Amino acid sequence: MSLSLDGLVSGLKTTEVIKALMDVHAIPRTLLKAKIDDKNVVMTQLRTLNTAVQNLAAAAEKAAAPGGLDRFTGTSSSESVKVALRTGAAPVSTDIVVDRVAQAHTVVSAAASRWPADPPVLTLEDATGKRVQVQADSTSMQDIAQAINDADTGVLATAVPAGKDADGTPVYRLQLRAEESGEAGRFRVYAGDLAAVTAGTATDVSTEPGAAVIATGTDAQLRLWAGTAAEQVITSSGNTFTDLFEGVDVTVSTVSTSPVTVTVAVDSEARAKASGEFIALLTDIFTRIDNGSKATVAAGQGEKTTLGVFTGDSTIRGLRTALADAIQHPVDGVSPSTVGISTDMYGKLTFDEEKFSEALAKDPAAVGALFSAVAARVEQTATSYSDKYDGLLTSRITGQESEVKSLGEQMERWDVRLAQRKASLERTYARLEVMLSQMQSQSSYLASQINSLPSSRSGSDS
Known part of the structure; x- marks a missing residue:
């Protein structure tokens, strides 16, 4: 500055x-x-x-x-059937009959305070027969659920509280649910490793006392032109039938006892x-x-x-x-x-x-x-x-x-x-x-010099 x-x-x-x-x-x-x-x-x-x-x-x-x-607008005669339109939709009106809705395969184990086998080893088998062995860090039901989720097999595991046993110890059930609904999501869970499953000595968890298959993986199914010679059965792994008609997606939520009219109008x-x-x-x-x-x-x-x-x-x-x-x-x-x-x-x-x-x-x-x-x-x-x-x-x-x-x-x-x-x-x-x-300095100097000179009057008096 x-x-x-x-x-x-x-x-x-x-x-x-x-x-x-x-x-x-x-x-x-x-x-x-x-x-x-x-x-x-x-x-x-x-x-x-x-x-x-x-x-x-x-x-x-x-x-x-x-x-x-x-x-276009898409409508149906039942609240249980929803119509969504996309590019390519065209006017159409027809009846459908919903025979079943899709379900996700679900298995629940017997209640236990801890997994009965140590080390806890399970084998999951999907609908195609592919098997994956899972071993948890401990016999804790929560650790087993975490190990199954970490294996990324398409099965979601949860340890669900199921009360207490006679000694007052909390017990849990292991709920296993397919992430995707439909038949392709079906699976089996075995207590045992891959070798035991191959040898046929492993136990199917769903068949143990107190365990159950809560829901079997099922595809949704509907029929077009039901009861006629042109009847057509259509299935879907989920409850949405994509492109049931061109540019028309239909989502079902319950089984219909009578035909439901689906309409796409201008x-x-x-x-x-x-x-x-x-x-x-x-x-x-x-x-x-x-x-x-x-x-x-x-x-x-x-x-x-x-x-x-x-x-x-x-x-x-x-x-x-x-x-x-x-x-x-x-x-x-x-x-x-x-x-x-x-x-x-x-x-x-x-x-x-x-x-x-x-x-x-x-x-x-x-x-x-x-x-x-x-x-x-x-x-x-x-x-x-x-x-x-x-x-x-x-x-x-x-x-x-x-x-x-x-x-x-x-x-x-x-x-x-x-x-x-x-x-x-x-x-x-x-x-x-x-x-x-x-210049001012010079002027001051000259003035001082001039002032210091003897005057002419002083010279005459002497």
């Missing part, structure tokens, strides 16, 4: 003088900073707009795909809403562009005219025009306005959901084809502007970034020059003080 004492000799406020001079020298640097700030504001708006156009391109791509406008309201949301993306982009292109004209003398961030930007103007053309031009001679998509005399895009729903109800295929064609044009236009490699908006942003970088480098050079100039001024004024000090 430098120490500055203003005008010790001259009486000048040198700090203020230097600051005033530096403010004049820094005018070009100040103008550069203002220019960078303006361009950063433009870049922020361009990036926000580019993101919106990218989102529009993604939505348009989905809408342009076959069935992109399709919306959801006209959802289709109209989805179309309206797509148009809203376009409307939002148009609003952003229009607001950013407005200029505030000076209302009186002394006031300034303020330009919008997009005012005079040919790229942005071209984007708006291209999107407007894509959304409003006819498709095979049919205008989008016939289905409620129109632009007024001021260029404002509107969507008449009621008119769209009516057209959809009369001819869903024609409306779907028209909307897909419009969406395809919008997708093509949006992609050409927002593509992350060669999009026109992307290039515009890249150009702005290059300009800001160049201006920043100019500012750095100005900072160096200004620092050098300030140092030069400080040295100059410091030298000025030194010179004035020297």
Whole structure:
């Protein structure tokens, strides 16, 4: 930190003088900073707009795909049957009969305070016949459960309190449950090692006195067209039948004593809403562009005219025009306005959901084809502007970034020059003080010498 004492000799406020001079020298640097700030504001708006156009391109791509406008609802006539829809679903209605639901294989051992064998060795055998030997650290039922879980055999073991024995010692049952339901999750547990199991001398834990198979691993089963020559039996390891019909998943929770009707129907309201949301993306982009292109004209003398961030930007103007053309031009001679998509005399895009729903109800295929064609044009236009490699908006942003970088480098050079100039001024004024000090010293010396000379009057009196 430098120490500055203003005008010790001259009486000048040198700090203020230097600051005033530096403010004049820094005018070009100040103008550069203002220019960078303006361009950063433009870049922020361009990036926000580019993101919106990218989102529009993604939505348009989905809408342009076959069935992109399709919306369906899935229902069943029973609370025990749930219907979930995915891409590819189509209208269907049929009856199913649920014969059984899936169960996870579960075995519970006899109650004991500790495992009867030491060392405690068990062998688990899965539905494919694969065997895994497990040995616990102690005969504690908790340690045995932990050893089974650590073996990662697809069986979850838990030591469950089962009261106390005659001596008052707490006893436990070992509950073993398959992590996955269905027949493929069935297993057997033997008290003994692999050799004993192979020799047939190991004991099946579930057959010991007080033990039991609580649930046998079972696949869920339902029938389509039950009781007819076309009856079809379908099984699933879980209670969800994935793709029972294309794009339709059915989950069952209880057995049905009578047929349950599963229905997938067209959801006209959802289709109209989805179309309206797509148009809203376009409307939002148009609003952003229009607001950013407005200029505030000076209302009186002394006031300034303020330009919008997009005012005079040919790229942005071209984007708006291209999107407007894509959304409003006819498709095979049919205008989008016939289905409620129109632009007024001021260029404002509107969507008449009621008119769209009516057209959809009369001819869903024609409306779907028209909307897909419009969406395809919008997708093509949006992609050409927002593509992350060669999009026109992307290039515009890249150009702005290059300009800001160049201006920043100019500012750095100005900072160096200004620092050098300030140092030069400080040295100059410091030298000025030194010179004035020297001159004052010389003046004082000369004055003292003159005062010491004998006067002419004193000479005449002698």
